Amino acid sequence: MNWEDILLQIEKPGRYLGGEVNSRQNRASGKLNFVLAFPDTYEVGMSHLGMQILYGILANLPQVSIDRSYAPWVDLEAQLRLRGIHLAALESRRPLKDFDLVGFSLQYELSYTNLLNMLDLGGIQLRREDRREGSPLVIAGGPGAYNPAPLAEFIDAFVIGEGEEVLQEICQAVLAGKKRNHDRREILLALAQVGGVYVPGVSPGDRPVKKRIVTDLDQAFFPEEPLVPLMKTIHDRVVAEIARGCTRGCRFCQAGMVWRPVRERSLPRLLDISHQMLCATGYDELSLLSLSAGDYTRIEELLSILMDRYHGKRIALALPSLRVETLSRSMMNAIKQVRKTSFTLAPEAGTKRMRDAINKGNSDEDLLNTAGQVFQAGWRAMKLYFMIGLPGERQEDIDGIADLSCRVAKTAKPRGQVTISLSTFVPKPHTPFQWERQITLNEVREKQDYFKRRIRGGNLTLRWQDSRMSLLEGLISRGDERIGRVIKKAFSLGCRFDGWSEMFRFDLWEEALASEGISCSEHLVERNPSALLPWQVIDSGVANRYLLEEREKSQMGIITADCRTGPCQSCGVCTEKNIRIVLATDLPGGITPLAAAVKACGPAEKFRVTFQKIGPARLISHLDLSAALTRAMTRAGLSFVFSQGFHPHPKISFAHATSVGMESLGEFMDIEVERPAEEEATIIDRINRFLPVGLKVVTLDKIPAHGPSLTQVIAAFDYEISLAQSTQIESIEEKIDAFLRQDAFLVRRDTAAGEMRKDIRPLVLALGFISGVRRIDLVVAYGPEGSARPWDILTQVLDIPVAEAKLARVTKMATRFRKAS
DSSP states (O other): OOHHHHHTTSSOGGGGOOOOBTOOOOOTTOSEEEEEEESSOHHHHTTOHHHHHHHHHHHTOTTEEEEEEEOOOHHHHHHHHHHTOOOBOTTTOOBGGGOSEEEEEOOOGGGHHHHHHHHHHTTOOSSGGGOOTTSOEEEEESGGGGSOGGGTTTOSEEEOBOHHHHHHHHHHHHHHHHHTTOOHHHHHHHHTTSTTEEOTTTSOTTSOEEOBOOSOTTTSOOOSSOOBOSSOOSSOSEEEEOEEOOOSOOTTOHHHHHTOSOEEOOHHHHHHHHHHHHHHHOOSEEEEESTTGGGSTTHHHHHHHHHHHHGGGTOEEEOOOOOGGGOOHHHHHHHTTTOOOOOEEEEESSSHHHHHHTTOOOOHHHHHHHHHHHHHTTOOEEEEEEEESOTTOOHHHHHHHHHHHHHHHHHHTTTOEEEEEEEEOOOOTTSTTTTSOOOOHHHHHHHHHHHHHHSOSTTEEEEEOOHHHHHHHHHHHTOOHHHHHHHHHHHHHTOOOTTSTTTOOHHHHHHHHHHTTOOHHHHHSOOOTTSOOTTTTEEOSSOHHHHHHHHHHHHHTOOOOOTTTSOOOOOSSTTSTTOOOBOGGGOOOOOOOOTTSSOOOOOEEEEEEEEEEOGGGGGSOHHHHHHHHHHHHHHTTOOBOBOOSSSOOBOEEESOOOOTTOEEEEEEEEEEEEOOSSOHHHHHHHHHHTSOTTEEEEEEEEEOTTSOOHHHHEEEEEEEEEOOTTSOOTTHHHHHHHHHHOSOOEEEEEETTEEEEEEOGGGEEEEEEEGGGTEEEEEEEOBTTBOOOHHHIIIIISOOOHHHHTTSEEEEEEEEEOOOO
16 A cells, blocks of 8 residues: 555545645755654644744755654554554655654643654654664754753753754764764764753763854844645744844743843845745745744834735735734734734733733733724734733732723624633743742632633633643643653553643543652642752753842842843843844844835736646645645736635635545636736746646636636536455446436435435436446536535445545546536
């Protein structure tokens, strides 16, 4: 059974195809084989900017062959284990065990069982001490690496801090070791000498490994031609990182501490990045990313220029991280010009007292004024994020969340909706709150029950995080090597995708904790500031003295000013000459005009597009194929005509969606675009260069603007169905003859509304079988009553078992059109 046949057995095969637009062909000649591994699904991993950056860096190293791997969903895992097949990388199909380096991104503690599962499925020993010569070196970086202890048994080396420079140095060290025929131990010793690399069992425990920092973002690599996913992802848009780091000093926020200092990209560089990415992908949304986008010192100027350039192209802007007090009317006006993307604010606490304690610093009035402006500007929905269980929390703070939420809801009337999202405070390493206790499950549930009573009905909706997930996140984030054994036990019991509510098995985690003799209460308690902490082998750059001072200020309700606008707070990060705060207002550089970025609208014309989907493209869903075609056409220079309303969409229509797994030599879509300036053949050639493997535009024909739609002119479809060698064919001809003699034949389909029955006999115009080539020829009518599906013919007319039917190769050979009247 080949790879595509295996993918036909699972729910979302598009996760595992590779061959995306802008992906790099695997270089077989690479002297170092590197696979980037993300311990979550494809749609989560492909949304992560860090993976795009690292992929681009490695793809540009001449001696490195780069590939990717994502955590397989449980359906694919079952298939791999059933057939004894190793988890392989997307592009090369090389098993993980055959790479030189496997690099994991540690973004979330509840993905750690996925990491172990990927190692196991990939044929790599779980424990680093069990790996022999020839086994890959397993490295890991990201926020989770700031406490390496829980994964120290499984990871050969941890990358601490930002990876743009250190990753290249790691490759150089491993290449040098391979050239000199060094063994694993010698290569690990060399890696321990690389700045920002912690090697368990090798790096000296008395000298913490200091994080790596990129000092100049303008000079750092950024993926101007990012990978374009084959399916809809969590964040389906291009992302321009406008700044890195934050000095607001929120005392609960690990990211704000460990990614210091603030470094902004210059305005000219950001405009160039944005233009290149939009041109290279065809996306219609641009996200401006930083820990606090509103703090970018030239944010209003940036928004104004971007909207002037791209408003005519209907490209929307998104600012996913905004502080309440930084949002201005001009920013809202810029964001809403194309379409109103989601609006989220994070007040975090319900009272000024609590916000001062966590150094959030904004007021009730800030939030209420901002909320009022948002709804007045036309938004109909807003999300507010609050935390419960913060250090020093009192009942008045809990009441404050409910009261403040109700006051915000009043600003949303009469039609606005406010969603309140509650998360549980988790003390994180390298923050002023790293020593604080985490509240118990019972305490969390008591607080959640209170909010269920206080916040209900009207235009308020309440959401909350699963308290058991927060408990595990806290256990792992501040855990030691003993928690690593718990993670391993939970994996062996079957825990996977613990951050997904439908997959979460807390009972198995409880069993794992009990088997290792671990008490939750022991790990949730307040820590002694003088005690050794598992993560003290890592130097985040922020001095322990500063963290303790901030903890004391929190207890006294004292605010610490942002050192971007006030005096240096001596946190310890900017101790070296080249490590400093970099603001866009201090950076030189003019702005290059983009005269051709916005074109005047020309007359609209309608075209009928014929396209093929063959090979791997047959495994992409109809919606994802539609998105890929739309992006490719945009990238090729076509300007779509858009619908009106709250969320404008390009005017595109399809007649009939072929199912996942079916090939087609002739699919059709109608599009409305501004009159193209080039010949159709030139446009077709350019579109095809921007499509994923197996998807190809064949013709682009102009049609009357007010002519009949596709659904009105299509009459029938011709299919060829090639059966698998394992499928029994002895009685197929008899069953076809019996079917053709009948006047009616009811098939059953399960729908959301229940079982549906449909007579398909009048819809089957021709049905035959050529036994010598094991092929079924099928012609079915298409009209207002729908059509007959090849799947129904296989499973219900011919009684072929479902597992065998999935292995059949179905190809739509032709589409028949009605004769013009």
